[in-house]
Amino acid sequence: MPADFDDEIPELIEHDDVATEVKRVPLTIICGFLGAGKSTLLKRILTEKHGYRIAVIMNEFGDTADIEAKAINVSSPDDPNAEGSEEFLELANGCLCCSIKDSGIAAIEKLMEKKGAFDYIILETTGLADPGPIASMFWHNEEFPSGLGSDIALDGVVCVVDALFGQKQMEEDHGTGRPEYRGKFEVHILLLSLIATLNPPRQIAGSDVIVLNKVDLVTADQLSSTEALIKRINPIAPIHRTVKGQIELHHILDLNAYAKAPELNEILFNHQRLAHPHRRLRPPHRRPRRVHALRAARLDAWLRDVLWDNHIPEQTATSGSPAELNVLRCKGAFTTEDGVHHVLQAVRNIYEISELDAAQSLGIPDIGKIVLIGKGLDEPVRRSLEKVLTQ
Numbered sequence: 128m129p130a131d132f133d134d135e136i137p138e139l140i141e142h143d144d145v146a147t148e149v150k151r152v153p154l155t156i157i158c159g160f161l162g163a164g165k166s167t168l169l170k171r172i173l174t175e176k177h178g179y180r181i182a183v184i185m186n187e188f189g190d191t192a193d194i195e196a197k198a199i200n201v202s203s204p205d206d207p208n209a210e211g212s213e214e215f216l217e218l219a220n221g222c223l224c225c226s227i228k229d230s231g232i233a234a235i236e237k238l239m240e241k242k243g244a245f246d247y248i249i250l251e252t253t254g255l256a257d258p259g260p261i262a263s264m265f266w267h268n269e270e271f272p273s274g275l276g277s278d279i280a281l282d283g284v285v286c287v288v289d290a291l292f293g294q295k296q297m298e299e300d301h302g303t304g305r306p307e308y309r310g311k312f313e314v315h316i317l318l319l320s321l322i323a324t325l326n327p328p329r330q331i332a333g334s335d336v337i338v339l340n341k342v343d344l345v346t347a348d349q350l351s352s353t354e355a356l357i358k359r360i361n362p363i364a365p366i367h368r369t370v371k372g373q374i375e376l377h378h379i380l381d382l383n384a385y386a387k388a389p390e391l392n393e394i395l396f397n398h399q400r401l402a403h404p405h406r407r408l409r410p411p412h413r414r415p416r417r418v419h420a421l422r423a424a425r426l427d428a429w430l431r432d433v434l435w436d437n438h439i440p441e442q443t444a445t446s447g448s449p450a451e452l453n454v455l456r457c458k459g460a461f462t463t464e465d466g467v468h469h470v471l472q473a474v475r476n477i478y479e480i481s482e483l484d485a486a487q488s489l490g491i492p493d494i495g496k497i498v499l500i501g502k503g504l505d506e507p508v509r510r511s512l513e514k515v516l517t518q
């Protein structure tokens with residue numbers, strides 16, 4: 128060290144003011160029709176090696192957060208006791224999956240506080256939601272200071288459309304009824320009875336990218352006519368065809384859609400008016416299943432009556448039910464007599480029942496938890512399903 132070191136006048140070094148430097152964390156909203164494949168797409172993002180630390184926030188309808196966590200099948204061996212409405216699962220690729228009931232900024236801020244900043248945030252809205260208000264909230268609050276050295280900036284809205292049922296969903300009327308939750312014994316059944324169906328055209332209208340999923344289930348003609356319908360509702364969003372959400376991430380992330388044309392999105396969210404002609408379409412194909420355990424077999428038979436023939440076993444197809452029964456979405460978890468846990472997934476009349484590993488079966492009630500969304504879901508339907516699961 129030179130002898131005159133102490134006498135030297137220190138040079139001023141210019142540097143960025145780290146205290147005021149703010150990291151922008153892009154946020155992508157994934158919306159979509161009921162059962163279109165949002166969770167399947169998220170599961171892909173959560174398990175792929177992409178080098179990003181992504182936080183996926185699932186905001187599920189009603190009381191199904193735990194079912195959703197199972198359906199998305201991201202177990203956390205390090206944290207087997209994770210539970211509650213705020214469930215964090217840290218994954219091997221650095222991503223984090225969590226379910227929170229509140230999709231607002233405060234909830235995400237809390238998440239960042241607990242788990243540190245992320246490179247990217249993906250927010251899955253429920254299949255029932257119109258993404259417009261949520262998107263506007265994040266967009267208009269882009270300058271919202273989190274106090275954690277990072278700001279959340281809306282990057283884009285991605286809508287997952289079901290290639291098989293999307294056209295029908297777009298053509299149906301919309302508007303939701305009151306959810307009715309009843310629990311009895313060890314079975315929890317949530318019936319969400321809709322006056323009509325949902326609001327898919329609005330989701331398409333407000334999106335920056337459309338992921339047309341399940342293209343393996345339709346013909347080329349069906350695909351073209353669904354695409355034509357999507358383009359009539361939203362002529363500017365690119366449409367990507369996928370099977371099981373297989374898509375290059377650059378098509379859906381880092382779009383910077385709001386920086387480019389925010390006024391356009393504002394117009395689409397707030398002012399677009401759409402026509403909803405009523406038309407009945409032929410029911411799509413049925414998928415037979417082989418199920419062995421007794422409770423699963425009973426549920427399987429019940430689902431065939433309800434999903435395929437639109438009546439509960441207590442009513443015959445011709446006796447006529449008091450209300451038109453039409454289940455649009457069903458998911459749940461249940462345990463068979465031999466202690467094996469199962470997950471049920473149904474989208475309209477296509478359903479699957481699959482076994483769960485013991486490691487994935489945290490939090491399933493003794494017998495089960497099933498959610499049905501659709502029309503005509505009344506008390507007799509609930510009793511009928513409860514009988515199937517408890518007898």
Ligand SMILES: Nc1nc2c(ncn2[C@@H]2O[C@H](COP(=O)(O)OP(=O)(O)OP(=O)(O)O)[C@@H](O)[C@H]2O)c(=O)[nH]1
Nearest residue numbers: 160161162163164165166167254340341370371472
């Ligand atoms: N054949 C086929 N099935 C698919 C595809 N993508 C998803 N599925 C199945 O469709 C069902 C629903 O998929 P999810 O990913 O749970 O759908 P979701 O949009 O998250 O459902 P909600 O959250 O209830 O609206 C599951 O049984 C999936 O395995 C696909 O591309 N092809």
